[in-house]
Amino acid sequence: MLNEWRSNVWIVIEFIIVSVVLWYISDYLFATYSMANRPKGFDSEHCYLLTLHDLTSQSPKFIENRTIEQKAEDLREIMERLRRRPEIEAVSLSINSYPYNGSDSEISFGYDSIRNSGLHRVATADFVKVFRYEGINGETPEQLAKELEEGKILLSDNFFTYSNAKALRVSEIGPDRIYLDNDTSFIQTGTPLKPVRYDDFHKWSVFALFSRETESPQAMLWMSELCIRVRPDMDKDIIQTLMKEAQTQFHVGNFVLNDVESFDSIRQQYHQGDYDRRRNYLVGMGFMMLNIFLGLLGTFWFRTQQRVQEVALRKVNGATDRSVSGRLVSEGLILLAAATPIAVCIDAILAKYEFNEWLDGYLVWSHLAVNAAITFVLMALMVVAGILFPAWRAMKIQPAEALKDE
Amino acid sequence: MKQILNELRQQPLVSLISIVGTALSIFLIMLVVMLQQVKVADFAPESNRSRMLHWKFASIRHTSWGEDASSNGPMSSSTIKALFGDLESAEAVTAYKSFCDVSSAALPGETPIAVKMKATDANFFRVFDLDFIAGEPFSQASFESSLPEIVISESVARSVFKTTDVVGREMLLDLVPFKVTGVVKDVSRLADKAYAEVWVPYTTAGVDRNNWNNGHMGLLSATILARHKNDFPEIRHELDRRLAQINTTMKAADGFEFISHERPYDQETDVATLYANLNPDMAKVRRSSLIVYAILLIVPAINLSSMTRSRMRRRIAEIGVRRAFGATVSRITLTLIYENLIVTLVAGAVGLLLCVVFSWLCGSYLFSVSDSRISAEMILQWSTFGLAMMFCFILNLLCSALPAWKSARTGIVESLSGTR
Numbered sequence: 001m002l003n004e005w006r007s008n009v010w011i012v013i014e015f016i017i018v019s020v021v022l023w024y025i026s027d028y029l030f031a032t033y034s035m036a037n038r039p040k041g042f043d044s045e046h047c048y049l050l051t052l053h054d055l056t057s058q059s060p061k062f063i064e065n066r067t068i069e070q071k072a073e074d075l076r077e078i079m080e081r082l083r084r085r086p087e088i089e090a091v092s093l094s095i096n097s098y099p100y101n102g103s104d105s106e107i108s109f110g111y112d113s114i115r116n117s118g119l120h121r122v123a124t125a126d127f128v129k130v131f132r133y134e135g136i137n138g139e140t141p142e143q144l145a146k147e148l149e150e151g152k153i154l155l156s157d158n159f160f161t162y163s164n165a166k167a168l169r170v171s172e173i174g175p176d177r178i179y180l181d182n183d184t185s186f187i188q189t190g191t192p193l194k195p196v197r198y199d200d201f202h203k204w205s206v207f208a209l210f211s212r213e214t215e216s217p218q219a220m221l222w223m224s225e226l227c228i229r230v231r232p233d234m235d236k237d238i239i240q241t242l243m244k245e246a247q248t249q250f251h252v253g254n255f256v257l258n259d260v261e262s263f264d265s266i267r268q269q270y271h272q273g274d275y276d277r278r279r280n281y282l283v284g285m286g287f288m289m290l291n292i293f294l295g296l297l298g299t300f301w302f303r304t305q306q307r308v309q310e311v312a313l314r315k316v317n318g319a320t321d322r323s324v325s326g327r328l329v330s331e332g333l334i335l336l337a338a339a340t341p342i343a344v345c346i347d348a349i350l351a352k353y354e355f356n357e358w359l360d361g362y363l364v365w366s367h368l369a370v371n372a373a374i375t376f377v378l379m380a381l382m383v384v385a386g387i388l389f390p391a392w393r394a395m396k397i398q399p400a401e402a403l404k405d406e
Numbered sequence: 407m408k409q410i411l412n413e414l415r416q417q418p419l420v421s422l423i424s425i426v427g428t429a430l431s432i433f434l435i436m437l438v439v440m441l442q443q444v445k446v447a448d449f450a451p452e453s454n455r456s457r458m459l460h461w462k463f464a465s466i467r468h469t470s471w472g473e474d475a476s477s478n479g480p481m482s483s484s485t486i487k488a489l490f491g492d493l494e495s496a497e498a499v500t501a502y503k504s505f506c507d508v509s510s511a512a513l514p515g516e517t518p519i520a521v522k523m524k525a526t527d528a529n530f531f532r533v534f535d536l537d538f539i540a541g542e543p544f545s546q547a548s549f550e551s552s553l554p555e556i557v558i559s560e561s562v563a564r565s566v567f568k569t570t571d572v573v574g575r576e577m578l579l580d581l582v583p584f585k586v587t588g589v590v591k592d593v594s595r596l597a598d599k600a601y602a603e604v605w606v607p608y609t610t611a612g613v614d615r616n617n618w619n620n621g622h623m624g625l626l627s628a629t630i631l632a633r634h635k636n637d638f639p640e641i642r643h644e645l646d647r648r649l650a651q652i653n654t655t656m657k658a659a660d661g662f663e664f665i666s667h668e669r670p671y672d673q674e675t676d677v678a679t680l681y682a683n684l685n686p687d688m689a690k691v692r693r694s695s696l697i698v699y700a701i702l703l704i705v706p707a708i709n710l711s712s713m714t715r716s717r718m719r720r721r722i723a724e725i726g727v728r729r730a731f732g733a734t735v736s737r738i739t740l741t742l743i744y745e746n747l748i749v750t751l752v753a754g755a756v757g758l759l760l761c762v763v764f765s766w767l768c769g770s771y772l773f774s775v776s777d778s779r780i781s782a783e784m785i786l787q788w789s790t791f792g793l794a795m796m797f798c799f800i801l802n803l804l805c806s807a808l809p810a811w812k813s814a815r816t817g818i819v820e821s822l823s824g825t826r
Contacts, residue, residue, distance in 0.1 A: 013708060051508055058610065060581075243518065247510075258508055258510045258518075259520040288705060294427050294709060298427075298716070301420060
């Protein structure tokens with residue numbers, strides 16, 4: 001092994017580079033997959049977004065001089081017609097609020113001297129039924145909707161604790177203690193919600209939902225998002241069914257249904273960049289592993305060729321096939337073991353300077369250990385796979401044949 | 407050449423690994439290149455990307471908002487007119503709605519389909535070369551008089567009319583009757599500025615109903631087409647002067663002021679700039695792509711260099727003979743590098759070919775677009791070949807220079823006696 005030190009140094013350098021790259025990718029995938037598997041606090045399956053168009057005066061169907069009240073009544077009628085359909089479970093109106101809409105709109109609340117801000121969402125009460133939000137003690141969306149109707153504001157239980165571990169959870173704060181920032185009067189909050197995440201890959205889950213005054217005509221017209229939840233057993237061809245009636249059933253006043261889009265597709269588009277990145281990293285990971293495989297295959301193939309006599313001598317002295325191949329494989333693994341501590345140090349430095357992915361922090365030792373272990377195992381697999389073929393060739397060496405020149 | 411082939415044949419496995427390794431790394435590097443290239447390369451209907459400057463969003467601040475606060479987004483038609491109207495240094499300027507709208511398209515009484523609608527001016531069709539299979543764009547006069555005229559894509563024509571021979575016919579767009587003036591070939595989503603399924607004059611789309619910040623901001627973006635790339639500085643200069651004028655007037659009138667953030671951006675800067683409220687940092691973008699390329703080159707190079715070394719060790723005796731007959735170290739080194747280069751180029755060509763075939767067949771997956779209209783000009787540019795060659799040279803130098811020099815330097819006696 002020492003005789004081959006020159007090429008071994010190169011292998012170790014390669015191992016270090018590949019190990020750091022694999023760790024970086026593994027850290028990213030670990031962070032995103034674990035985040036995606038944590039509870040989101042909402043359920044957008046079987047949900048659809050409906051786009052209504054407000055006719056312009058150029059249309060022959062345009063009705064002149066529609067007042068705000070009449071327009072709001074038209075909108076209410078469309079929602080009512082949707083609600084009457086057997087396949088539709090809930091209908092809501094909202095602004096910058098549906099999951100995966102990318103709005104960072106924030107609002108601040110405080111209690112005593114503690115303040116924090118969170119996602120600001122404004123919607124009609126049935127919004128919680130559409131996206132199935134839940135209270136921390138399992139309160140149903142129906143119960144929550146009732147509270148919203150009473151004018152209460154729903155805050156996620158972690159509203160103050162998310163960025164301040166010493167703060168109280170909303171469920172621990174008594175009534176008449178929470179106030180809107182820049183306002184002296186206390187607000188009425190309803191059942192604390194389970195944390196509602198910003199999207200599939202972000203941890204941010206501080207959330208406030210308002211329903212106050214959303215029934216006023218002005219507010220209704222201001223809210224442009226019409227969302228529906230379809231009963232799971234009837235969720236078939238709903239887009240086509242609704243679009244067929246777009247210009248009859250769903251044309252009221254100057255409003256007409258333009259488009260129906262499923263939340264699966266909205267989510268897909270919203271996260272496309274993340275999915276692409278994940279795919280590119282996986283390909284990069286495969287490429288790095290293949291490189292190790294090919295590199296070791298080539299190097300050890302050459303080595304066994306060079307060391308035919310040595311192997312033959314060992315066999316003459318009683319080495320078994322297994323010990324011959326084991327020796328070669330362990331050579332590779334020792335090199336990997338030599339490279340790993342250096343690579344882990346580089347990983348830790350990268351994590352300290354926040355070059356990696358955030359999941360409960362950048363430099364979390366348990367995550368570093370898990371990802372370093374994953375990296376080591378993946379590389380070890382490639383080392384074994386890459387050396388196995390040359391090792392198999394070494395086992396087949398006939399001592400008499402190899403030593404005949406001596 | 408014969409010698410190279412012979413040498414490759416002598417060690418089939420090592421040679422195969424060298425070739426596969428090289429091809430694989432060129433394949434992957436070129437995929438990364440292509441992912442970037444489709445964003446900046448010239449292809450129809452954005453054939454003039456290299457002559458384009460974009461002003462997608464504007465940034466505006468107000469004296470009462472404080473130093474750091476700004477509002478960022480598309481512009482109103484009045485801002486567009488003041489900033490880009492009759493720009494002398496440019497060939498043409500087009501303004502269009504920043505985002506496509508979803509509209510319903512149908513014949514009267516039929517079930518509508520949802521289409522992506524882009525509201526534009528008449529110059530849009532000068533700046534972007536949409537391929538008309540029938541008719542022509544709506545005219546400047548129609549645009550100015552807000553006539554409901556529409557250009558539609560081939561697929562929309564087929565879905566709505568069941569034929570593409572529809573110039574002059576009427577269809578309903580959001581229940582407004584529009585006259586079809588032209589039918590164009592479908593546009594790939596990769597041409598994201600030109601992309602839509604139907605195009606209408608923005609004067610018919612009520613863009614000024616949604617203005618904000620005292621009518622300075624709205625829904626429009628602009629793209630400038632320069633006569634030549636060399637005119638960029640002049641165009642920037644003219645725009646800077648205009649912006650300064652606008653700011654002086656605006657500041658006095660209502661306290662608003664535009665921040666340029668180094669706009670307008672060329673295509674490369676435009677796609678790399680994610681945040682409208684910050685200056686673009688192209689050095690950082692280039693640095694991260696350099697790191698990716700470096701990793702993709704160095705890791706295989708280390709492997710390949712050990713293959714090369716092992717191939718060269720076999721030839722140590724031959725090198726000894728050559729040196730004994732008077733060949734210099736540099737000459738032998740160059741010969742060895744050159745021989746290796748040929749192998750690298752052949753393998754690189756295989757890698758590039760694989761890459762082109764892959765992007766052709768799996769383009770919609772690779773570029774994450776739902777359409778599969780990947781044309782040859784999107785993925786095959788002269789620069790592609792140039793870059794592939796360059797990467798081959800670098801890879802070759804990385805993996806063969808050191809082993810070649812070391813082998814060539816081996817003493818004649820040692821080489822011939824085989825002690826090394």
